[in-house]
Amino acid sequence: MIKGKNKILVTGCAGFIGSHLVKKLLSMDYAVFGLDNINDYYDQSLKYSRLHELGVEETNYNSYTQSKIFGKFCFIKLDITDKKNISSFFEKESFDVVINLAGQAGVRYSITNPKEYITSNIDGFLNILELCKEFNIQHLLYASSSSVYGLNNNDSFSTNDDTSTPISIYAATKKSNELMAHVYSHLYGITTTGLRFFTVYGPSARPDMALHLFVKSAFEKRPIDIFNNAQMLRDFTYIDDIVEMTVRALDVNLSKKDLYKVYNIGNGQPKKLMDFINAIEYKLEMKLIKNYLPLQAGDVVNTCANMEETIKDLGQMPKTSIQEGVNSFIDWYIKFYEIKK
Numbered sequence: 001m002i003k004g005k006n007k008i009l010v011t012g013c014a015g016f017i018g019s020h021l022v023k024k025l026l027s028m029d030y031a032v033f034g035l036d037n038i039n040d041y042y043d044q045s046l047k048y049s050r051l052h053e054l055g056v057e058e059t060n061y062n063s064y065t066q067s068k069i070f071g072k073f074c075f076i077k078l079d080i081t082d083k084k085n086i087s088s089f090f091e092k093e094s095f096d097v098v099i100n101l102a103g104q105a106g107v108r109y110s111i112t113n114p115k116e117y118i119t120s121n122i123d124g125f126l127n128i129l130e131l132c133k134e135f136n137i138q139h140l141l142y143a144s145s146s147s148v149y150g151l152n153n154n155d156s157f158s159t160n161d162d163t164s165t166p167i168s169i170y171a172a173t174k175k176s177n178e179l180m181a182h183v184y185s186h187l188y189g190i191t192t193t194g195l196r197f198f199t200v201y202g203p204s205a206r207p208d209m210a211l212h213l214f215v216k217s218a219f220e221k222r223p224i225d226i227f228n229n230a231q232m233l234r235d236f237t238y239i240d241d242i243v244e245m246t247v248r249a250l251d252v253n254l255s256k257k258d259l260y261k262v263y264n265i266g267n268g269q270p271k272k273l274m275d276f277i278n279a280i281e282y283k284l285e286m287k288l289i290k291n292y293l294p295l296q297a298g299d300v301v302n303t304c305a306n307m308e309e310t311i312k313d314l315g316q317m318p319k320t321s322i323q324e325g326v327n328s329f330i331d332w333y334i335k336f337y338e339i340k341k
Contacts, residue, residue, distance in 0.1 A: 007093060008250075011035045011080055011128070012101035016206050017143065017197070017242060019050035021099065022073065024243045026054075031072040033093060035086075036102065037079035041109070042207045049336070050204055051075060080124035090131045097250060100128050100142040103173075106208055107147060110170035111297055121173035122180075129184045137190065141249055144178055144194040144262065146235065146303050147171035158306040159196070159262050167300065178262055185260035192259065193249050198266030198305045202239030202325055203332035211326065214280055214288065215333050223291040226273065230292060233270040233302040238320035238328075241267075248314040266305025267319055279326040 008025060012018040013034030025032050034054070038047050055069030067073040078086055080102045104110070104120040125142070132140045149157045151165040166172045181192040201211045217224045245265045252261070281287055295301065307317060333339065 006096045007031045008097045009095045010099045014047040018101040026070045034075040097139045107168045107170045114169040133188045139191045141193045144196045145174040146198040148175045156304040156306040194262040198235040223289040228295040232273040235266040235270045235303045238325040241318045263310045264305035268307040270304040279323045
């Protein structure tokens with residue numbers, strides 16, 4: 001493993017997956033730098049709270065901020081689209097590995113705000129690739145998404161499946177990232193690993209994600225919107241399991257013929273949306289008010305990760321149960337929002 005004096009850069013470190021990943025890396029004694037632009041896509045106080053848990057408490061985030069909890073973590077507020085300043089940052093710090101989790105998230109938001117996705121997910125990712133080339137980064141890992149499978153009608157999605165039919169701009173940008181990474185692996189010998197995350201959930205999840213929305217509505221005694229009349233399957237994957245597989249991907253020694261790799265990171269055991277809702281009701285000991293609606297634009301009906309290739313290279317994935325994962329999220333939600341039962 002790359003430890004001690006060697007450095008890992010995690011972009012998007014104030015995000016949901018990023019903050020959990022940084023904690024894991026620090027527990028393994030990696031030296032970690034975090035970068036995030038802390039945009040206002042959702043409540044910034046949630047992003048600041050994640051940084052607070054990482055020991056970052058300064059108000060001036062535009063300069064280097066050393067963690068007061070973890071001696072090997074330092075944060076700076078930067079945007080990956082800011083080529084000049086991020087280039088200076090790379091030059092100064094000499095990273096060994098880059099994990100790019102920065103980018104504009106959200107399938108539905110991309111329908112109405114496509115330009116933001118092109119700027120962050122395409123232009124920003126190109127900057128990361130160029131800097132990995134210029135500064136001889138050993139390994140670039142980056143967040144892709146199960147959304148790249150688009151109109152795929154298979155029972156489970158394999159990384160060998162066709163991904164030429166995305167149905168949202170978000171999905172199209174993630175597919176573009178994989179294609180761009182392939183070019184840089186082929187032309188410049190950069191080791192790149194794309195991680196197709198499947199329906200990640202858990203404590204500190206984004207407010208626009210289904211679990212957060214459902215629980216918020218439950219406490220406010222409002223109906224929850226259930227799309228496609230609940231006829232949906234999702235490969236729900238708990239955040240700790242996602243992080244574990246991401247860390248394992250750091251250590252994979254890819255051969256020269258395999259500089260470019262893409263993995264599915266999911267359970268491989270999709271659950272009915274109603275099973276997920278039932279888990280919330282069980283934890284809260286209440287029945288949710290349900291508002292059944294048609295399928296939304298950009299949504300797919302089923303997702304299921306074929307994990308054969310992932311297991312072969314990274315080992316069997318830990319599988320946190322839906323009930324355990326939902327319980328953890330709700331416990332966090334009650335504490336974070338100071339809910340009085």
